[in-house]
Amino acid sequence: xxxxxxxxxxxxxxxxxxxxxxxxxxxxxxxxxxxxxxxxxxxxxxxxxxxxxxxxxxxxxxxxxxxxxxxxxxxxxxxxxxxxxxxxxxxxxxxxxxxxxxxxxxxxxxxxxxxxxxxxxxxxxxxxxxxxxxxxxxxxxxxxxxxxxxxxxxxxxxxxxxxxxxxxxxxxxxxxxxxxxxxxxxxxxxxxxxxxxxxxxxxxxxxxxxxxxxxxxxxxxxxxxxxxxxxxxxxxxxxxxxxxxxxxxxxxxxxxxxxxxxxxxxxxxxxxxxxxxxxxxxxxxxxxxxxxxxxxxxxxxxxxxxxxxxxxxxxxxxxxxxxxxxxxxxxxxxxxxxxxxxxxxxxxxxxxx
Numbered sequence: 001x002x003x004x005x006x007x008x009x010x011x012x013x014x015x016x017x018x019x020x021x022x023x024x025x026x027x028x029x030x031x032x033x034x035x036x037x038x039x040x041x042x043x044x045x046x047x048x049x050x051x052x053x054x055x056x057x058x059x060x061x062x063x064x065x066x067x068x069x070x071x072x073x074x075x076x077x078x079x080x081x082x083x084x085x086x087x088x089x090x091x092x093x094x095x096x097x098x099x100x101x102x103x104x105x106x107x108x109x110x111x112x113x114x115x116x117x118x119x120x121x122x123x124x125x126x127x128x129x130x131x132x133x134x135x136x137x138x139x140x141x142x143x144x145x146x147x148x149x150x151x152x153x154x155x156x157x158x159x160x161x162x163x164x165x166x167x168x169x170x171x172x173x174x175x176x177x178x179x180x181x182x183x184x185x186x187x188x189x190x191x192x193x194x195x196x197x198x199x200x201x202x203x204x205x206x207x208x209x210x211x212x213x214x215x216x217x218x219x220x221x222x223x224x225x226x227x228x229x230x231x232x233x234x235x236x237x238x239x240x241x242x243x244x245x246x247x248x249x250x251x252x253x254x255x256x257x258x259x260x261x262x263x264x265x266x267x268x269x270x271x272x273x274x275x276x277x278x279x280x281x282x283x284x285x286x287x288x289x290x291x292x293x294x295x296x297x298x299x300x301x302x303x304x305x306x307x308x309x310x311x312x313x314x315x316x317x318x319x320x321x322x323x324x325x326x327x328x329x330x331x332x333x334x335x336x337x338x339x340x341x342x343x344x345x346x347x348x349x350x351x352x353x
Contacts, residue, residue, distance in 0.1 A: 005031060005033045005034060005035055005111050006018075006031060006034050006035065007034075007035040007036075007037055007064070008034060008035070008036060008037065009036070009037050009040040009042075010036060010037075010038070010040060010042040010046055010047060010050045010075075010078050011040070011042065011046050011050070013034075013036055013050045013053055013054060013061070013078070014046050014047075014049035014050040014052075014053055015049075016053060017034075018034040018036075018053070018054075018057065018058060018059055018061060019053070019058050020058070021058075022058050022059060029118050029119075029122075031059065032059055032060055032114055032115075032118045032121065032122055033059060033060040033061075033062055033110075033111060033114050033121075034059045034060070034061055034062070035062050035063075035064050035107065036050075036061055036062065036063045036064070036078065036082060036085075037064060038063045038064060038065040038071060038075050038078065038079060038085060038087070039064070039065060039066055039067050041072075042072075042074045042075055042078060043074060044074055046074075047074035047075070047077045047078050048077075050078050050081065051077055051078060051080075051081040054078070054081035054082055055081060057083070057125075059122075060083050060114060060121065060122060060125055061081075061082040061083050062082060062083060062084055062085065062086070062107065062110065063078065063079045063082045063084070063085030063086065063087075063097075064085070064086055064087075064103055064104070064107055065079075065085060065086065065087035065088065065091065065097070065103060066087075066088065066103050066104065067088075067091075068088045068090055068091055069091060070091050071087070071091065071094075071097075076094060076096065079094070079096045079097060079326075080096045080326075082096075082326070083125045083128075083129075083325075083326065083329050084098055084110075084326045084327070084329045084330045085097050085098065085326065086098050086100055086103040086106045086107050086110070086330075087099060087100070087103055088100070088101075088103060089101060095323065095324035095326065095327060095346070095347075096324060096326045097326070098326065098327055098330045109334055110330065110333060110334055113305070113306070113333045113334050113335070114333060116155075116306070117155045117305050117306060117307075117308050117333075118155075119150060119153045119154075119155055119308070120150055120153070120155055120156075120304070120305045120307075120308050120309055120310060121305060121333050123146045123149060123150055123310060124146075124305060124310045124316070124329065124332055124333065125329060126146065127142055127143055127146040127310060127316045128316060128320055128325040128328060128329060129325070130142050131143060131316060131317055131320075132320065132325055136260075136261070136264045136288075136317055137261060139316075139317040140254075140255050140260055140261065140314060140317055141255055142316075143254075143310070143311070143312065143314065143315075143316040143317055144251050144254040144255045144312065145251065146310055146316070147254065147309060147310055147311075147312040148247045148250065148251050150308060150309050150310060151242075151247060151250070151309070153308055154308075155307075155308030156307065156308030156309055157308070158308065159306075159307040159308050159309075160241070160242055163238065163241075166238075166239045167239065168239060168240065168243065169195060169198075169200055169202075169237055169239050169240065171202070172191075172192055172202050173194070174191060174192075175191060175206070176190075176191055176192050176202040176203050176206045177189065177190060177191055177202075177203060177206025177207050177209070177210055178191045178228075179209075179210045179213065184219060184220060184221040184222065185220070185221070185222045185223070185224055186210070186213065186214050186217075186220045186222070186223045186224070187223075187224045187226070188207065188210040188211070188223065188224070188225045188226075189225075189226050189227060189228055190203055190207070190225075190226070190227035190228065190232070190233060191227075191228050192229075193227075193228050193229025193230070194229075195234075195237065196229065196230075196231050196233070196234035196277070197227045197228070197229060197231060197232060197233040197234065197282070198233065198234050198235065198236065198237035198238075199233055199235055199236050199237065199280070199281035199282065199285070199313060200236070200237030200239075200240050201237075201240065203233075204257070204258060204259060205257075207225075207259045207285075208257065208258070208259050208262060211223075211259060211262040211263065211266060212262065214266055214269065215262065215265065215266065220269070221269065222269050222270075222271070223266060223269050223270045223271070224270075224271055224272075224273065225270060225271070225272045225273070225286070225289070226272070226273045226274075227274070227275070229276075230275075230276050231275070231276030231277040231278075231282075232273075232274040232275050232276055232277070232278050232282055232286075232298070233274075233277075233278060233279065233281065233282030234277055234279045234280075234282060235279035235280025235281045235282045235284075235303075235313075236280050236281050236312075236313065241307075254312055254313070258285075258313060258314070259285050259313075260284070260285055260288060260313060260314030260317070260318070263285055263286070263288040263289055263314075264288040264314075264318075267288055267289055267290045268290050269290075270288075270289035270290060270291070271289065271290070271291040271292075271293065272286040272289045272291070272292045272293070273292075273293045273294075273295075274286060274292060274293070274294050274295070274298055274349075275294070275295035275298055276295070276298060276299075277298075277299055277301070278294075278298060278299070278300045278301075279300075279301045279302075279303065280301070280302060280303060280304060280311065280313065280315070281311075281313035281314075281315070283300045283301075283302070283315070283319065283348070284302070284311050284313040284314045284315030284318055284319065285313055285314055285318070286318075287314075287315070287318035287319050287321075287322050287348065288314060288317075288318045291350050291351075292348070292349040292350050292351075293349070293350065293351045293352075293353050294340050294343065294344075294349045294351070294352055294353075295340075295352075295353070296340060296352055297339075297340065298340050298343075298349075299337045299338065299339060299340075300331075300337070300338040300343055300348060300349075301331075301335060301336070301337050301338070302315055302319070302328075302331050302332045302335070303335045304332065305332050305333050305335065306335045310332065311332060315328075315332075316328075319331070319348065322346075322347045322348050323346040323347050323348050324346075327346055340352045
């Protein structure tokens with residue numbers, strides 16, 4: 001393995017081997033990730049104690065399974081208590097597992113990504129665990145508070161420095177969100193193709209305005225959301241990152257002025273049709289809807305951890321509720337591009353058409 005991290009058995013996990021102090025004397029993180037060997041046999045009592053320990057983790061806990069045989073019930077119970085588990089594709093049907101052709105290589109990829117952005121990788125795990133069973137509005141608050149925490153970290157500052165100063169996006173040359181009525185259906189179309197329908201302030205506010213129309217008009221029985229241009233949405237407008245005047249205002253914008261709560265409230269009436277690239281907010285917001293239809297060759301990515309952040313448009317809430325927090329963790333930390341076949345199999349989308 002290219003990036004060093006300790007590997008322990010489930011029995012060692014049960015005995016507290018992953019619970020050593022996380023921070024060194026200089027407050028630097030000492031080994032953010034521990035690997036749990038799920039090739040190792042485990043009995044029911046040991047599994048129960050391992051699950052209890054893993055429920056209050058000090059470090060990231062990542063399972064590794066290399067044997068092709070299906071995991072036992074006890075091994076699956078341990079995997080469910082971890083942050084994610086990598087396993088051979090043929091034995092990874094459970095949503096707690098990420099199937100891969102080469103679990104050891106995938107582990108190396110994950111460990112490298114964690115080492116590059118350890119604060120973001122750890123805060124993501126904390127947010128996914130803490131918000132897993134909360135109602136959506138409270139879960140969105142947890143996500144936003146975690147995001148706010150990361151805005152002050154070295155990882156995000158490195159990303160900002162690498163991006164360099166940029167001017168704010170110019171005003172949209174046309175209506176950024178189109179609204180049309182087709183009988184009892186409201187059609188909402190993202191309409192900034194020149195910026196790949198980035199979820200910047202104008203698109204966000206236009207989408208929120210359209211959804212509020214549906215909220216107050218009970219004659220709207222269905223809502224179709226789509227996008228003009230070659231991609232559905234390339235996610236947050238990177239030229240706007242880091243430009244909010246203060247962190248408190250940014251938190252209120254994310255949680256009270258964004259579209260996530262409205263899409264969740266109206267979910268049963270909303271179908272989203274996506275195509276091209278769905279990046280960051282471009283899948284985070286749609287994932288709250290009851291139905292997502294993807295064109296063939298659509299690709300889904302959550303790149304925020306690579307920027308030193310976590311999904312901040314609702315993706316720490318919506319995506320795990322569709323695919324499970326374990327696969328969501330893998331998707332976020334590695335910045336992997338998910339194809340439509342995998343997205344359908346995992347439940348991130350509902351149809352390819």
